[in-house]
Amino acid sequence: DSGVTQTPKHLITATGQRVTLRCSPRSGDLSVYWYQQSLDQGLQFLIQYYNGEERAKGNILERFSAQQFPDLHSELNLSSLELGDSALYFCASGNSGSFETQYFGPGTRLLVL
Amino acid sequence: AQSVAQPEDQVNVAEGNPLTVKCTYSVSGNPYLFWYVQYPNRGLQFLLKYITGDNLVKGSYGFEAEFNKSQTSFHLKKPSALVSDSALYFCAVRDDSNYQLIWGAGTKLIIKP
Numbered sequence: 001d002s003g004v005t006q007t008p009k010h011l012i013t014a015t016g017q018r019v020t021l022r023c024s025p026r027s028g029d030l031s032v033y034w035y036q037q038s039l040d041q042g043l044q045f046l047i048q049y050y051n052g053e054e055r056a057k058g059n060i061l062e063r064f065s066a067q068q069f070p071d072l073h074s075e076l077n078l079s080s081l082e083l084g085d086s087a088l089y090f091c092a093s094g095n096s097g098s099f100e101t102q103y104f105g106p107g108t109r110l111l112v113l
Numbered sequence: 114a115q116s117v118a119q120p121e122d123q124v125n126v127a128e129g130n131p132l133t134v135k136c137t138y139s140v141s142g143n144p145y146l147f148w149y150v151q152y153p154n155r156g157l158q159f160l161l162k163y164i165t166g167d168n169l170v171k172g173s174y175g176f177e178a179e180f181n182k183s184q185t186s187f188h189l190k191k192p193s194a195l196v197s198d199s200a201l202y203f204c205a206v207r208d209d210s211n212y213q214l215i216w217g218a219g220t221k222l223i224i225k226p
Binding site: 002004016043045048056058090092099101102103104105106107 | 124141144145147149155156158159201203207212213214216218219
């Protein structure tokens with residue numbers, strides 16, 4: 001158990017809908033990362049927050065957004081969902097510094113029908 | 114461009130034999146390298162990392178990795194494989210431009226009894 005929690009574990013929704021995924025980092029970690037893992041594209045970095053501020057952006061679609069709250073938990077919002085958004089979404093948290101190790105949560109499996 | 118490659122989609126090893134999962138990288142500056150493991154339906158777990166120092170890095174679950182600067186490689190090794198080592202293994206290198214991790218495509222390791 002990494003100490004990173006994600007809810008929900010599974011999510012089934014329809015195209016065009018909007019969902020919110022939630023992540024709580026390990027105690028003391030200020031960084032939160034979001035990743036998408038799909039069969040055909042592997043592990044894709046979406047976005048990073050550090051202590052409430054956006055720090056880096058990866059291959060995140062405009063339909064997706066994220067934020068980190070004062071208590072350091074983070075939410076990833078996915079809107080206008082398409083079939084291709086079906087994937088595992090992971091959150092990871094980090095302790096500090098530019099060499100920080102990322103600790104991953106168990107993931108949220110999203111299925112868009 | 115900075116990149117990481119895992120040349121083998123799958124590696125098959127008999128239980129008790131030594132195992133190697135290969136990773137090569139390309140970075141402009143000093144390489145900072147990581148190995149993670151993903152068991153079925155689980156999040157990624159950190160195994161080990163190389164920042165600087167000794168070329169042989171020891172990690173969790175009896176794994177180690179050898180950093181070779183001249184061959185730009187960071188291969189994961191274990192002297193005696195267990196069936197429980199069967200999983201998906203990811204190599205990653207830190208991107209100097211934004212400090213994010215660049216991930217390999219993953220190697221599926223199958224240990225046969």
